[in-house]
Each structure stands twice: as structure tokens, then as C-alpha cells.
Amino acid sequence: MLKIAFLALIGLSWLIPVSAQDDSSPGYRASYQVTFEADWSEQTHPQDFPSNPHFSGLVGATHNADARLWKSGELATTGIESMAETGAKGTLLNEVDDLIAEGTAQSALSGRGIGDSPGVVSMEFEISQPFPLVSLTSMIAPSPDWFVGVDSLSLRSDGRWVNELVVDLPPYDAGTDSGATYN
Secondary structure (H helix, E strand, C coil), X not given: CEEEEEEECCCCCCCCXXXXXXXXXXXXXXXXXXXXXXXXXXXXXXXCCCCCCEECCCEEEEECCCXXXXXXXXXXXXXXXXXHHHCCCHHHHHHHHHHHHHCCEEEEEECCCECCCCEEEEEXXXXXXXXXXXXXXXXXXXXXXXXXXXXXXXXXXXXXECCEEEEECCCEECCCCCCCCCC
């Protein structure tokens, strides 16, 4: 099973402090650590398992509801295609920069990948009330164009930042290449 966990960071001096008393002001920011944990292995997927299972670097954005990096069932952007087929981040990060310029995204997210699955990777980021959503992806490798990720996941619930959120990650097919096996 693949999963991603978002954990609020509180009290770290180099991060903007989280105040439980006033997280309703538009300038309020929260800090999160996201942990991507992959247990993909020959034991969990014995059929045609590849010899070099890994995941590309994490890539995505914090944004509002007017921005979309990807959506299941819709055509993949050039950035999602590049990430899903080769693990490259550059084109998707350029698309995020365009969303930032449009005012619908706040921050680009870019982190390490998992060099040998099973494995774990973490990264930290800040998020603000006007941009409470996070989209984050990683290529399943090797594969024709398969990836895992979250699309427009809100880190707010009932008017407050969530303290912890764990999400199981199904595999997605970007629909930009064809192939029935990992290679």
C-alpha cells in the first residue's frame, strides 16, 4: 500500500508558529511535514515485478480551488505527462509558476523521491488560508506513465487546519503512453 501523511508542525522556531487561537485570519500560515511511504515490493506485487522499483521526486503545489494540476479522468497536462513518463519535474514546476503568476497557487513543492522501493521520503512546506489545497505527485518507476498523488487535497476542516491526515494513494495512469507492464 502506498500512503501519504500530512502532519502539522508546531513550535519549530524556524517555521511560522501555528496559533490554535487565531487560524481564521487570511495571513495565517500553517507548516506541514508530508511523508510519502511506499511498501511496493515483490511481496506486495509479485506479478512481473521490476528489478529497479522507485519513485520520482515529489512535485506539486499549494493552491486554491481555481487551480488544478491534474484530475483523475481528465487529459494530462504536458507537465503531468513529463512527470508520469520520465519523472522530470521541470515542466510541471513551470505550470505551477504560471498558476502562481495567475494568483491561483501560492507555492511550488519539490522534494526527493524514493530511490528503492519500499521506502520513505519526507518534506516540509507552508500553506496559507487563501491557498488551503495541496496537490502532490510522484512517478511510479519503471512504468509507461503511471503515478501516485493527491489532487486538491484540503488541509482545512471545520474552519481549522487539520493536525494530521493520512491518505492511501491509488495508482493513476496519465493516459499519455501505453503499456501493460512496469517496463
